[in-house]
Structure formats: structure tokens, C-alpha cells
Amino acid sequence: MRGRTLTAALVLAVATALTVPITPSASASAPSRTVTPAPLAAPDIAVANVQAHLTQFQAIAQQNGGHRRAGSAGYTASVAYVKGRLQAAGYTVTEQVCTSCVYRSNNLIAEWPAGPTDQVVMFGAHLDGVSSGPGINDNASGSAVLLENALVLAQQRPTMTKRVRFAWWTDEEQGLNGSEFYVRSLSAAQRGYVKGYYNFDMVGSTNAGYFINRITSTTAAPLKAYWDSLGLQPEENREGQGRSDDYPFQQAGIPTSGYAAGASARKTSTQAAKWGGTSGASYDPCYHRSCDTTSNVSATVLNRNADGIAYAIWQLAVSGGTSVPASSTT
Ligand code: DPN
Numbered sequence: 001m002r003g004r005t006l007t008a009a010l011v012l013a014v015a016t017a018l019t020v021p022i023t024p025s026a027s028a029s030a031p032s033r034t035v036t037p038a039p040l041a042a043p044d045i046a047v048a049n050v051q052a053h054l055t056q057f058q059a060i061a062q063q064n065g066g067h068r069r070a071g072s073a074g075y076t077a078s079v080a081y082v083k084g085r086l087q088a089a090g091y092t093v094t095e096q097v098c099t100s101c102v103y104r105s106n107n108l109i110a111e112w113p114a115g116p117t118d119q120v121v122m123f124g125a126h127l128d129g130v131s132s133g134p135g136i137n138d139n140a141s142g143s144a145v146l147l148e149n150a151l152v153l154a155q156q157r158p159t160m161t162k163r164v165r166f167a168w169w170t171d172e173e174q175g176l177n178g179s180e181f182y183v184r185s186l187s188a189a190q191r192g193y194v195k196g197y198y199n200f201d202m203v204g205s206t207n208a209g210y211f212i213n214r215i216t217s218t219t220a221a222p223l224k225a226y227w228d229s230l231g232l233q234p235e236e237n238r239e240g241q242g243r244s245d246d247y248p249f250q251q252a253g254i255p256t257s258g259y260a261a262g263a264s265a266r267k268t269s270t271q272a273a274k275w276g277g278t279s280g281a282s283y284d285p286c287y288h289r290s291c292d293t294t295s296n297v298s299a300t301v302l303n304r305n306a307d308g309i310a311y312a313i314w315q316l317a318v319s320g321g322t323s324v325p326a327s328s329t330t
């Protein structure tokens, strides 16, 4: 679901560019009218579907000792859940055993099989949590927004100009180990095919910030354009620098970006003034705690992240995808 309408300036610019005058032929006295086609839009990701994935991840934790730590039964069940949903949608899904991980367990990779194989855009999130709780904001949230985006892409089957590859990483909490293993497993040629990697780690924080990794980069442009269109005034993700799965890609020379809503760092008064929430309090009050449950996620924030990912996928990889996002409140 999308949060609110586009800025007036964007709407006006697009409406002006796309307005097609229709001259009525039947009557010279009838007033001329115009038809404004809807801008080519990225799909509106239903936040209720994203929340349903979060509920499943929480149930998985509850049924498996209270957490989804890499190498645990809760992690294995999380992989099975994502894999099952992707396979039902038509994806070929690969499990990669991470042999260098602290807790031996699998990365999950799913590529949408359309578009050039040597022009790949990747979207990733860590699927593992810490052992203190179910890990819903950290990072069922990133896992769920990616899963729902993958399902919507498969449903819509647009004409692709690039390959889209999704990844769910293991053993992030022990030191970015799943993503590092994956990057090292690629040949130099395969690494060269990956034109960008986008990371999503903690995208539903209840006292949220709107953070973008490498915000001024061209890689970040579609993520930034979407949040700019909502008037969110995003900032650089300083707190998360070098702390999540974009780091191994960055180290390998692959351009990276991503969204984050913030972890244990505290919101400043300036940030509270523009984003709302509580200044002096952590973005996520339950970071790595047992209270990181489905109650520890903001639906509004989750929605703005999910829709921005769809916008980026359509901008980067779908034919005719250079457009402003359509507006909606659902
Ligand atoms: N999400 C944190 C974790 O996986 O433990 C790492 C992190 C912290 C990422 C702060 C971004 C910002």
C-alpha cells in the first residue's frame, strides 16, 4: 500500500507532459477536453500481505524455541516458508549451503527468469535472527517485503530489461557471513553481471527514520525518488554502515544501496520534527530483544518500504519503467 499522494509538483509535471488534447469532431461548439493517461505505475504492494508473512515468521519462532537464529530449527523453517511461497509462484529457488558460516545453514536465492542474464539487479535481506526473540523487525521485516515483491513480480510478469535476483541471507548476525560466502562464491564474470545490490535490514521500526544507504549515489536514485515523492526527507544510513549484507558486495566493488528504518541509535529532535516519533529514544526499542515481535513493527513504515522496493524494481528492470509512482492510500 502507498502512504500518501505525490507532491503537487510531480503530479503537475507528469500530467502536463502526458496530457493529450482531444478535439471533439461532432460539435464545434462543444468545449475541448483533455484525457490524462495514468502514469505507468509500479504495483502497489499490499501491506496486509507483508504483515501476513510477519505473522508466519513469528509463529515459526514460537514453534521452534522462540527464535530463528541461523542453524536453528526456526531458521530452517523460515527458509522452508519463503522457498515454498516462491516455488508456488513459479520461481526456481536455490539453497546455497554456507560452509564458512558460524552456524552451518543456507542462503536462499531466487531469480525471476526473464531479462538478460548478464545484467542483474539484486535485492537482499537477512533471514536469520538473534536467539533472544522472534526477530520480526530484525529482520523478518526485510525478508517479508522482499518476498511480497517477488510474488507480485511473478504475478504481473512484466517485460524485463534486467534480471531481478532476490536473496535471503543466513548468519548475518554472526558477522555478515551468508552474504560474504555468496559474493565469494561468484566468479569474476558473475560478479560483473551484478549491476547493483539493494539491502533491506529493519524496515518497520516503530520510532522510524527514513534511511538510505549511499543516498547520493545513482544506485540509490530510485529508492530516494520514491521517498522524496512522499515528502519523507530521507537521510544517509550512517548507523548501518558496514553492519549489514550490502557490505560484502560493496567490498567486492558492486554498487549498493538500500532502505533502513533504524536500530538502537536514538532519534534526534530534528528527526522527530520531520518524521514524528520520539526524540531521544531508539528507532527500534526492541532491537535484539525478546519484544521484537509483530507488535514491534509499524505498518505505515513497512508499507513505505515495500512500495519503494516495487518502484525501484520497476524503474530499474521493467520495460517502460521510467515514471513517477502512482499515488494511493491503500
Ligand atoms: N540489523 C542489525 C543486525 O542485524 O543486528 C545490524 C544493523 C544495525 C543494521 C544498525 C543497520 C543498522
Ligand code: ZN
Residues within 6 Å of the ligand: 126, 138, 139, 172, 201, 202, 244
Ligand atoms: Zn539485521
